[in-house]
Amino acid sequence: MQKIFFTPGPTQLYPNVAKYVKEALKEEVCSISHRGNEFQQIFHNTIKSLRKVLRIPESYHVFFLSSATEAMERVIENLVAENSYHFVNGAFSERFFTIAQELGKSPMKCEAEWGKGFDFNEKIPDTEMICFTQNETSTGTAIDLEDIYNIKKDHDDKIIVADIVSSVPYVDIGYNKVDCAFFSVQKGFGLPAGLGVLIVNDKCIEKAQYLQDKNYDIGSYHSFPSLLKSADKNQTPETPNVLGIYLLGKVCDELDKIGIGNIRKETEKKAQIIYDFFDAHVSYKPFVQNKGIRSKTVITINVLNSAALIKKISDCSFVVGSGYKELKDRHVRIANFPMHKREDVEKMLRLI
């Protein structure tokens, strides 16, 4: 029996992914040269469709990487000489911070308890870059976009980065209100893993170029100047995940047909159903208590024994995620992405 994955990523594929893969194989997309016209057309189409769905301004550059983890590394390498500042309240925001340390920088952080929000009135120390994990996949907390925009206003000389890995395409972020954003495709885009997307403005390109000129190590083939040089030719510096780029374009076309506004409304509706259910549940309660910072796309529930609950649901072919690492046994995490149908959400909740 086919399962339905409500895991926070990798997750359920978009229903038509199998069809698109078949088309790609028929069109021999995996055999064409990554330096030829056919590939350039695929690259161009995907970026165009992605820009349309997410309303990415033309002045922003879109680059393909291999994962969001790679994006964290490249962002630090290309944008930071000495220090970045990180809002940390979970495993992925912590990881971004740690990557900066591993790359020999001296990052600083504003920490909040896991599942809790930040005091954005606290003074931000002098730094080159401010990093937000807009949707913390490990705990299901979200940062309000207005909080990000306000900080951007007060720190316009700094580079503002938003990790939107598990909130895109739901999150209605104004790309022109940040300098850089990134995500991977195996979450809200319901695609096979192995592709990351990085969106940067000219301020980021200039900073990378500045660091390179000052002999900082900004990496090689995936430095921003190298990525830009290739992207300007509708290419990538290396042989990329061509199939992944092709599939992303197809899914974006589909999302565009449905309408991103409709997708966002439906995501909110489903999130409300799930949170209402657990707020009223006798023993399972939402982990994030402050309703204002609850993620709409990754919903984390306190349970006594996650394995038992996961087993019970999985017998009916629904798969939900366990808690993240040390929280494995005490949480379940339910993804609420565009491919998750409302009737399946309701069916799953009835089982709990």
Add this chain to the structure above:
Amino acid sequence: MQKIFFTPGPTQLYPNVAKYVKEALKEEVCSISHRGNEFQQIFHNTIKSLRKVLRIPESYHVFFLSSATEAMERVIENLVAENSYHFVNGAFSERFFTIAQELGKSPMKCEAEWGKGFDFNEKIPDTEMICFTQNETSTGTAIDLEDIYNIKKDHDDKIIVADIVSSVPYVDIGYNKVDCAFFSVQKGFGLPAGLGVLIVNDKCIEKAQYLQDKNYDIGSYHSFPSLLKSADKNQTPETPNVLGIYLLGKVCDELDKIGIGNIRKETEKKAQIIYDFFDAHVSYKPFVQNKGIRSKTVITINVLNSAALIKKISDCSFVVGSGYKELKDRHVRIANFPMHKREDVEKMLRLI
């Protein structure tokens, strides 16, 4: 009409790739957690099958990256403090050298004309690492394995790296006679692009650890210690190209059934047919004149007008590669990988 790609990569897929992709989708391989048992089993199976086909010693570690270009970057980052030494006679050996420069190292090189071999009797200056592009994809020259082994014998204190991107699985390299080797899967393994494989011994791990301890920047999630820590759990540090890892295992199983010895013999037979044909041709001649260094897997031919020849063949659904970059118009490159059938090679040659 379905084409047959004789391009040097991306190239013709293995005939059963479409079937394996279908199986993967049915088994929901793209939705499973990359931290769960099912993924660990896939990781384990692929590495086991790859070790078996390529005879990779158990003491060597196998890591998954996203491309061979990434492998070049990670190898330099993790194994070089100051300088590496590169045998350069084409675009990819040059790229390896350039990546070392871009990462702030001071690499040195022994240069030969494109299409020509090296004088391996020349003294190698003091260096930490010696890099061989065993099969230069841009020109179709190959380095004799005995030349690599001899240099290894004389420089056993140094790290010996072999780029086997476009010769694997044909190349019968003794992995224990080098310290590190790498390749990507869209060439001889006939798979969709987006996966690189890196093979290293403990000497490499120790060197990376040493550099890290000395505060060199060896990268973050894809540093060798980080890759090893995950690989020991049959995992990758990031969410990887799960489908690619799954497919590589399936193709390795298939190669193992055919027998790597048979594959090698057949590759040599086909290479002989192709070289014999062009050696006897009135106007198209092999670019590499020295028969001892002609690649068996990427065969480069001097032509007057590559576009015309490529067009003529493509009308009958055969696709060959043009020359590399500046040599685009003057060369065609014909790949001879395990999925290329002898009868198709013969058909294609009859068209020329």
